[in-house]
Amino acid sequence: MYVEMKHIEKNYGSFHASRDVSFGIDKGKLVALLGPSGSGKTTILRMLAGLENPNSGDIFIDGRRVNDIPAAKRGIGFVFQNYALFRYMTVYDNVAFGLEIQKRPKEEIRQRVLEMIDLVGLSGMEKRYPNQLSGGQRQRVAFARALAPNPQVLLLDEPFAAIDAKVRQELRNWLKDTIHRVGITSIFVTHDQDEAVEVADEIIITNHGHIEQVGTPLDIYRQPRTPFVARFIGTPAVINNCNILTGFLQVGTGKQAIVRPEFLKIYKHGTMKQYISAAEEG
Ligand SMILES: Nc1ncnc2c1ncn2[C@@H]1O[C@H](COP(=O)(O)OP(=O)(O)OP(=O)(O)O)[C@@H](O)[C@H]1O
Ligand SMILES: [Mg+2]
Known part of the structure; x- marks a missing residue:
């Protein structure tokens, strides 16, 4: 397992946001965290990224326990739900941000940034500002920015939530292709089951802070293990x-x-x- 959570418990005050959360993800897989609003998806992502600490349990990335490793050193790229681009920076500077922080040589940064902008299909738009881009284009910049420092793991929290249905559909396919092409282990959060089924190699279903089932879309559809999963997937009577x-x-x-x-x-x-x-x- 490349990314692993073991018996994670997380409380916010008296509220129990993660209950015995355990799962593992193989290298190179694109996995969806799927569950209703408030079921603890973002909490799981934030703990993986190191933006939040679990009360107990272990987190492993590539065989290394990372509980005590700060967010910046975990090798994780994060794409947030609302495009958190820097508004006063161009596309180029947004994508370069993580590399600048690492103080990489200027020429190396330039090459990597142009490569990433090309990857997300936005060549020629380097000098634009976020408000000169469509919502879909902004999410692509966010994606390029997260990938630029070459993270081990990419986390995406409802990357398409704020985008209209048609563009969303295109972006889903694009994301799936691009992630598989890059070959990076990725977890994306969604509460849209169609999105999860269409995009993910594997789905982790969350409910009330715990994990109901982990499996391929077909497993989960054909062999739901709990009444919740049976009702949640598809439109069953x-x-x-x-x-x-x-x-x-x-x-x-x-x-x-x-x-x-x-x-x-x-x-x-x-x-x-x-x-x-x-x-x-x-
Ligand atoms: N900092 C916090 N303090 C207190 N409670 C919190 C905090 N962050 C999250 N929670 C609570 O933990 C629960 C899980 O939240 P989380 O954001 O992980 O849900 P989610 O599955 O991502 O939901 P959504 O689909 O709406 O984004 C929610 O009930 C939320 O109110
Ligand atoms: Mg959330």
Whole structure:
């Protein structure tokens, strides 16, 4: 495991924001943290980045325990939810920021910045200021800025939340391609399940500060391990008293079942006799 959290607990005063959070991520994977608002996603990201300390538990990056390593030394790039670009700096200076702090040689900075701006498809816009860019372009600059110092891990907190639906869709595909091309281990937060399913190699589902399930999008869809996950993914109908309905005999002792609409077929009344073992009238 390249990035690992083990038995993390985090309290804000009396509020329990992370409860026994454990998960591991393989090198080079793009992983989504998916869960409802307030379920503790940002808290997990901030602890990984070193912007917040857990009350207990261990955090490992590339085999090294990083709990006591300050944020600036963890080798993490962070893209925040609202484009936190420096408003009074050009695109070039924004992307150069992390490298300037590391006091890299000027020529090396220039090459890296131009390479990053090219990577995010904004060549020619180096001299623009953030207010001369669209929302999508600004997020690309934020992405380039986070990647420029060559971090080991990239964290993105709802990178597309403030962007309209159509551009968002384009950016998702772009992000997925670009991250895989760069090959950097990345975790992005979203509360949009379509986004998670479309973009992520693996999904970590959070709820009330704990992790409900970790798996590929297909695992999570086909084999939800908790009632919460079953309801949260897809648009299932919940059936109460399912054991009185034909076709639900396999459900076992559960009181409720979910039906995914994509697996239902509807027939004209009286024409379904041939499917009688798996059909109900209604
Ligand atoms: N500094 C803080 N002090 C007190 N409570 C906090 C603090 N930061 C977060 N919380 C609480 O911890 C819980 C988890 O917050 P967090 O920001 O991690 O949620 P989230 O899953 O990222 O939600 P969203 O999808 O709305 O961004 C929330 O109930 C929040 O109010
Ligand atoms: Mg959040």
